[in-house]
Amino acid sequence: MDIQVHTEHEVIAIDADSHSILVRDLARRKDYHHHFDHLLIATGSKPVRPPLPGIEASNIHHVNSLDGGIALKRSLDQQRPQSAVIVGGGYIGLEMAEAFVLHGMKVRLIQRGEQLMSATLDRQTAELVADSLRRHGVDVQLGQSVTGFDSNNGIATGVITDQETFPADIVLLGLGVEPNSDLAAAAGIPLGANRAIAVDRRQRTRRADIWAAGDCAESYHLVSRRSVHAALGTIANKQGKIAGINLAGKKAEFPGIVGTAVSKFMDTEIGSTGLPERTLNELGIQFVSAVVEARTLPRYYPGSSPLTVKLLAEPESKRLLGGQIVGGPGAAKRIDPLAVALHAGFTLDDLLYLDFGYAPPFSGVWEPFVIAARQALKQV
Structure with missing residues (x-):
């Protein structure tokens, strides 16, 4: 399709006034400027990793990226862990709990709040989900905050909460994601809900000829009638489509979201x-x-x-x-x-x-x- 693709290149700065980006060629270790007529920022999201003691242990994983999933799979295949602790009771936590159960592991899930999936479910429906986890042998620990991790030679051996310490062979962080918007913010591009890049219905930012779409951008919620940050693949695909139509010279608007999501556990x-x-x-x-x-x-x-x-x-x-x-x-x-x-x-x-x-x-x-x-x- 005559699209130039540059892998192993990192954009390290955006100059909105001069319509240029500063690019680092990682293989050749040199930087250069590249001019743009229009710029689409699609930097996605990054997993929440609070600066807790011991969090850099090699067997503490996240699955918010392909690399993260590959690293987890490698750890499961090579180390053969028998017990897993999942920190976070949202969609990622539930789906990974299922994966670990099917792997034949002893699974414990720790949630800071008093219910699972608090961002999308109410107490009555969340209790049904927790009952399902317990029915399949998952130890659900609600109302506990993780304060750190025990480790030995760079390998986590336990998860420390404000109430007790739980042993673990492997740890999965499912604490959600946040928009990867630092590059945009440094360029003076205004941010909106939850530090997501502020965009209009055409996915255009408040700087001329700069656009944003996907997990790094905000969305308009049709029910609350407010801008929100919703990191869902369905939304990212639609925003990318809208941005592409506008960048190609036609006109399209993203009408907004209602926050629909589905998941399962067993x-x-x-x-x-x-x-x-x-x-x-x-x-x-x-x-x-x-x-x-x-x-x-x-x-x-x-x-x-x-x-x-x-x-x-x-x-x-x-x-x-x-x-x-x-x-x-x-x-x-x-x-x-x-x-x-x-x-x-x-x-x-x-x-x-x-x-x-x-x-x-x-x-x-x-x-x-x-x-x-x-x-x-x-x-x-």
């Missing part, structure tokens, strides 16, 4: 979209909620499994604010119609009589979130 699937209670409280948004216990398929049909749905809505306008689903196989992707509803600005009333497909191999007559909408309406 036989438990998790889906969420919109805003959870904690965020609504922080923003001062009034809400009502309804929780419904249902099933993925009719009870009599083979393969039916439990399913819990939670909906949140504004009491006065009845505007849908968020949804969460936790259940067996077939549960997580049922969050997608709720994501569409959030994009469309649906109210609880709008959900009641949507024309969904029905047959026993796929669903019950009434979608569980429709039943939850009815329950929420009773409160308003």
Whole structure:
């Protein structure tokens, strides 16, 4: 496609005024300036690694990059660890807990807060996830803060919390990510939510001819109606598409996000979209909620499994604010119609009589979130 690719080159500075970047050729160990007409910053995110004592031990891993995943896999193959401690109870923590369990390891997960997945789930749905971990042998430790790591000859032997020390052959950090925006900030490019690069709907920064997309850039949240930082691959791909269209001379705008994400741990699937209670409280948004216990398929049909749905809505306008689903196989992707509803600005009333497909191999007559909408309406 006639695209010049320079590997082993690092951009170490951006001069927005002169439209140039300072590039370091790592192989030849020399620097040079390169002019640009337009510049796209797509530096992604970096894992959160707090400066705790012992954190530089060789068997403390993260999987927020390909290199990190390769290093972890190498450690598992060569060292054959028998026990793992995961620090952090978000999506990465859950998915790596599954991987370690399937590896036949003894797994412990430490979460600073009083529930798992606090950024996306509420207490009721998070407890279902924690129950699933415990059911598969994971020791879930909530309400403990990691203060450091015991080590011997550069190898971590234990994870120290504010309450006790847990032995470990290998440690996985799942503390989330932060935007890799230092290069932009040093160039005087304004930052926004959570130090992500501030962009408009076209992915353009506040400096002429400089654009940003992906995990390093902020997004507009359609429910909170505020700029946020959401490091999700789905969002990064869409922002990259929008930036590319605009850089190619056409016009496109990224309408915004609702924060939809899915995950799983063993036989438990998790889906969420919109805003959870904690965020609504922080923003001062009034809400009502309804929780419904249902099933993925009719009870009599083979393969039916439990399913819990939670909906949140504004009491006065009845505007849908968020949804969460936790259940067996077939549960997580049922969050997608709720994501569409959030994009469309649906109210609880709008959900009641949507024309969904029905047959026993796929669903019950009434979608569980429709039943939850009815329950929420009773409160308003």
